[in-house]
Amino acid sequence: MLSFWQSRRIPLSWLLLTRQPARLAVALAGIAFAGILMFMQLGFRDGLFDASVTIHKLFDADLVLMSPRTMSSIGMAGFPRRRLIQAMADPQVEGTTPVHWNLLLWRNPQTRSTRSILALGFEPGDPLFIDPGLAAKAQVLNQRGRVLFDELSRPEFGPIAEWFRQGKVVETEVAGKRVRVAGLVALGPSFGADGNIITSRETFLRLMPNTPPGSIELGLIRLTTGSDPAAVAARLKRQLPDDVSIYTKKGFEEFEKNYWRSSTAIGFIFTLGAAMGFVVGCVIVYQILYSDVSDHLPEYATLMAMGYRLLTLLGVVAREGFILAVLGYVPAWLAGQGLYALVRSGTRLPVSMDGQRSLLVFAMIFAMCMGSAFMAMRKLADADPAEIF
Amino acid sequence: MTLPHADPDASVAVFDLCHWYGSGINRRQVLQGIDLGIRPGEVVLLTGPSGCGKTTLLTLVGALRQVQQGSVRVFGRELAGSTRAERQQLRRSIGMIFQGHNLLRCLTAEQNVQMGADLLEGLSYRARRDLAREWLRAVGLSDHLGKLPHDLSGGQKQRVAIARALAAEPRLLLADEPTAALDKTTGREVVELLQRLAREQGCSVLMVTHDPRILDVADRLVQMEDGRLWDAPVPRAQTGQVLVSSD
Numbered sequence: 001m002l003s004f005w006q007s008r009r010i011p012l013s014w015l016l017l018t019r020q021p022a023r024l025a026v027a028l029a030g031i032a033f034a035g036i037l038m039f040m041q042l043g044f045r046d047g048l049f050d051a052s053v054t055i056h057k058l059f060d061a062d063l064v065l066m067s068p069r070t071m072s073s074i075g076m077a078g079f080p081r082r083r084l085i086q087a088m089a090d091p092q093v094e095g096t097t098p099v100h101w102n103l104l105l106w107r108n109p110q111t112r113s114t115r116s117i118l119a120l121g122f123e124p125g126d127p128l129f130i131d132p133g134l135a136a137k138a139q140v141l142n143q144r145g146r147v148l149f150d151e152l153s154r155p156e157f158g159p160i161a162e163w164f165r166q167g168k169v170v171e172t173e174v175a176g177k178r179v180r181v182a183g184l185v186a187l188g189p190s191f192g193a194d195g196n197i198i199t200s201r202e203t204f205l206r207l208m209p210n211t212p213p214g215s216i217e218l219g220l221i222r223l224t225t226g227s228d229p230a231a232v233a234a235r236l237k238r239q240l241p242d243d244v245s246i247y248t249k250k251g252f253e254e255f256e257k258n259y260w261r262s263s264t265a266i267g268f269i270f271t272l273g274a275a276m277g278f279v280v281g282c283v284i285v286y287q288i289l290y291s292d293v294s295d296h297l298p299e300y301a302t303l304m305a306m307g308y309r310l311l312t313l314l315g316v317v318a319r320e321g322f323i324l325a326v327l328g329y330v331p332a333w334l335a336g337q338g339l340y341a342l343v344r345s346g347t348r349l350p351v352s353m354d355g356q357r358s359l360l361v362f363a364m365i366f367a368m369c370m371g372s373a374f375m376a377m378r379k380l381a382d383a384d385p386a387e388i389f
Numbered sequence: 390m391t392l393p394h395a396d397p398d399a400s401v402a403v404f405d406l407c408h409w410y411g412s413g414i415n416r417r418q419v420l421q422g423i424d425l426g427i428r429p430g431e432v433v434l435l436t437g438p439s440g441c442g443k444t445t446l447l448t449l450v451g452a453l454r455q456v457q458q459g460s461v462r463v464f465g466r467e468l469a470g471s472t473r474a475e476r477q478q479l480r481r482s483i484g485m486i487f488q489g490h491n492l493l494r495c496l497t498a499e500q501n502v503q504m505g506a507d508l509l510e511g512l513s514y515r516a517r518r519d520l521a522r523e524w525l526r527a528v529g530l531s532d533h534l535g536k537l538p539h540d541l542s543g544g545q546k547q548r549v550a551i552a553r554a555l556a557a558e559p560r561l562l563l564a565d566e567p568t569a570a571l572d573k574t575t576g577r578e579v580v581e582l583l584q585r586l587a588r589e590q591g592c593s594v595l596m597v598t599h600d601p602r603i604l605d606v607a608d609r610l611v612q613m614e615d616g617r618l619w620d621a622p623v624p625r626a627q628t629g630q631v632l633v634s635s636d
Contacts, residue, residue, distance in 0.1 A: 008514040009507050010500050012493075019495035019537075302491040305453060306557065307481030307508055385480075386453040388487060 013319035016292065027288040028328050031365060034281025035332025036339065038274045038361045039353075043340055045270035047351035052191035052260045053253040054350065055118070060130045061097075062229045063236070064252040065219030068245045072259035073118075074192040076101045078215035083244045087219070087236055092227040097126040100204045101217035103193065107173040108158040115156055118193035119147075119174065121204025127222070128198075137183045141200040146182035147174070152348065153195025160184075175207045189348060191260055219244075274364075281368045285324060289376035293317060297383050305385035314377050321373030325366045332365070333358060399462070400561050400593040401427040401450055406459035408445055419445050421616035423459070429560070432584055432594040434604055436621075437613035443597045444565060446613070450595060451483055451563045452476040464560060481508050484554030484592070486564040486583070490546040492538040498525060498549045499534040505556035524552035528582060544575035551583055555590065562587050564596040568603060580606055 017024050052073070065084060069077035084096045100121035105114040122128050124138040140146055149170075151161035161184055163170045170181040174197070187196045205211055223232055229248045237246050247255060261267045293300070300313050333353070340351045408420040419442040427433050435443050448454045449461055449468070453476075456469040463479060471479075484505075492501045502521035509517065525531055528548040538546055547567055554562060567583065568576030580596075580603045587594045596607075604610055604624050612621040 006511060006513055010496065010503055012496075012504075015495045015500070296494075298489075298491060299493045302487070302493070303504070304477070305451070305480065305485050306505065306553075307477060307479075307483070309477055386448045388491060 013316050013323060016296065016316070017320055017323055020292075023288065023292070024327075027285065027324055028331065030284030030288070031281055031324060031328025031369070032331040032335065034277045034284065034368065035329055035361055035365050036335050037277030037280070038364055039332060039336035039357070040339060041270045041273035041277065042357055042360065043336070043343070043351045043353075044349070045267060045274075046354075046357065047343070047349040048191060048266055048270075049257045049260060050350045051189070053256050054188040054190040055120075055193070055196065056190075056249075056253045056256055058129045058131065058187060059220055059249070060127050060222065061220035061249050061252075062223040062227075063221040063233050064247045064249060065221065065244045066247065066252075067217070068242065070217070070245075072192065072263075073101070073190070073256055074103060076217040078212060078217055079219075079244050081214045081216045081219075083240055084216070084219040084221070086240060087221055090232060090236060090239075092224050092232050093221055094224045095127070095222045097122060097128055097220040097222075098201075098216040099128070099218040099220060100201060100208070100211070102204075102208060104175040104207060105173075106157055106195070106197070108156065109160070109163075109170065109172040110158045114173075115194065117153070117157060117174070117195045117197055118190075119204060119207065120196065120198050121201045122198070124200050128220070134185060134198075137185065138198075138200075140182040141198070141203065143182070144200075144206070145177075145179050145203055146199070147179045147203065148183045148185045148198040149181045150187040150189075150196035150198075151184045152186050152188045154189055154348075157195045177207050179203070179207075188350070278364055278368060281365065282372055285321070285369050286372035286375050288324070289317065289320060289372050290379060292320065293376050293379045297379070298388055300380060301383040301385045301388045304383060305388060310380070313380055313383075317377050317380065318370065318373050321369040322366075325362075325369035328369070329362050329365050332361070336361075398429065399426045400429050400431070400464060401425065401595065402460075402462040403446075403450065404460040404462075406446070406449065406456070406461060408442070408449065408457050410445075419616055420449075423616070423618050425611065425618060427561075427593045427595060429593055430588065430591045432587065432606060432608045433596070433611060434607035434609070435595065435597045435611050435613060436599065436604070439599070441613050442616045443613055447563050447565055447595065447597055450561075451485060452479045481557065482560050484557060484559035484562040486547075486550050486554050486562065486567050488566045488569045490538065490543075490550040490570075492546060492549055492553070494538055497535050497537055498530060498541065498545075501538070501549055502552045502556050505553040508557045520556055521552075524556045525549070527555075527586060528552045543570050544572075544579060547571060547575075547579050548582065551579070551586070555586055555592070558590070560592055562592050562594045562596075564594065564598075566598055566600070567596065568598065568600050573602060576600060577603060 067077035067079040081098050084098055087093055088096055102119055103116045104119045106117035107114050124141045128134060137148060149160045160170055160181055164181055164184055171178060185198060189195055223229060233246050233248055303313060337353050340353055343349055343351045403423055403425040406420055406423040407418065409416050409418050411417055423446060437443055449456060450463065452468055461468040466479060493504065499521050502524050503517055506517040506520045522534060525534060528551055530545060530548055533541060533545060568580055571579060584606045607623050610621045610623045611618055
């Protein structure tokens with residue numbers, strides 16, 4: 001405590017910045033702008049990747065079986081359903097659910113135009129999603145030709161939820177066959193699918209009569225509590241033939257994200273956008289700090305003549321950079337929060353302010369300010385105390 | 390006159406100091422074998438036409454410039470061949486007052502003086518602040534503690550500069566034409582204040598001035614021309630004050 005009072009000095013950096021409020025405002029606006037740009041670009045990027053696994057996240061599974069020919073959720077290949085039954089032999093496997101998965105054409109009952117929708121087919125008695133609410137709703141699927149419609153689907157599929165709530169009988173065509181909407185669920189559109197329907201296995205096979213018998217696209221495996229998914233996955237991999245691939249649930253999500261990451265330019269575009277924000281911010285902060293040092297050069301030289309060390313003065317500039325970083329980050333974070341809410345309501349992309357991104361953007365703003373401060377420090381070398389007399 | 394470097398107690402001892410500016414064909418000698426001694430508590434005024442090397446001598450004594458040839462000892466420490474860090478350390482015990490006041494624009498009068506007091510080690514923040522207030526009271530500015538340099542008059546700014554220089558408890562005060570920007574009465578007041586406070590602290594003063602009205606505050610008057618020094622008689626006090634003469 002005593003040493004604090006002894007080492008406490010006049011907060012020169014703070015006063016240098018705050019006694020010129022107009023310049024400070026410009027600096028903070030610039031930093032905040034750069035920060036917002038980074039938040040938006042990184043948010044869109046992560047949001048788009050996250051959106052590609054909206055459905056994946058919902059499945060009640062510890063391990064997942066897929067065909068090795070499957071590259072992504074928009075092209076799911078089939079594999080023998082028997083593999084799932086074989087997996088049941090493992091003592092740590094508690095239960096399995098075979099799932100049919102395909103993109104089918106949905107006819108908008110209002111405009112009569114068609115659009116691809118993701119259809120999932122399963123035995124209505126089996127657990128499918130983590131959310132237990134589905135099990136009760138799934139009972140209606142036992143009747144042939146009934147589907148559950150995802151009310152969060154994009155509006156292009158028609159005013160299904162609205163009509164259904166008004167008590168109308170909503171019937172339309174899927175893959176050229178008549179279906180009736182028997183209920184609503186809330187899942188959310190993903191990158192590959194603008195909307196979702198859930199149906200029974202029987203109805204699904206009626207919609208897709210060419211599905212080879214005994215072939216499914218996705219196998220969900222639930223393990224007994226306390227078992228290690230990675231270990232069981234490794235064991236199953238050894239036991240099952242190589243006409244199936246096995247993933248943990250996390251790996252299943254990563255597999256899908258990775259498809260969009262590697263086979264589209266999304267990652268590159270948005271990372272580039274964030275980098276632009278970083279560069280713009282650097283230029284602004286450097287300009288501000290450089291002119292600040294230049295303007296106060298005689299004063300810095302006076303301090304050196306008084307016996308202050310160059311290191312102390314460099315510290316003043318570094319602290320200015322630090323203050324700018326912190327003060328600029330706060331409005332950027334708040335504005336980012338607001339804009340994310342706007343994006344969520346406008347596009348239904350799952351964009352939110354997560355800790356990791358908050359930290360990343362702060363690190364970038366910090367690097368931007370400190371880097372610029374170090375550049376501006378070179379100007380301090382021009383402060384020659386012999387010149388001020 | 391004894392050679393200054395022979396006096397071990399001298400605050401400043403300059404011996405055969407030469408200095409050049411520029412290089413090659415533009416090389417120009419500004420100091421040509423300067424000898425100068427300042428005893429503790431002595432007030433020495435240095436006059437001479439502009440461009441004769443007064444300021445150069447001041448920056449060499451003030452450890453702001455590297456000594457090229459000859460010897461400069463300040464408080465017994467040799468500055469010829471000194472490192473940057475040694476000079477920076479030495480400057481902490483030398484107070485400087487400039488022609489322009491050179492106050493920090495973003496700091497209040499009190500904070501400016503405290504920048505001087507902050508160079509003292511082992512004092513709490515509060516003690517250093519109180520010191521700054523005391524010095525401002527000593528220069529007659531207790532009512533202007535919170536004002537920015539912008540809101541002070543020229544004379545007031547120069548007084549803040551004096552308080553700042555003295556707050557670091559220097560043993561030597563260097564002043565370069567402190568009255569240049571001030572009118573006659575204010576200039577006189579500032580210099581008398583400077584002389585009185587320095588004397589109270591037992592601090593030596595080396596002041597460069599063009600101003601003939603203030604020469605009588607000196608214990609000793611030194612004249613410089615073409616890079617050489619000689620002693621000149623101190624004129625009688627115009628105000629009738631009795632001044633202590635060094636002779």
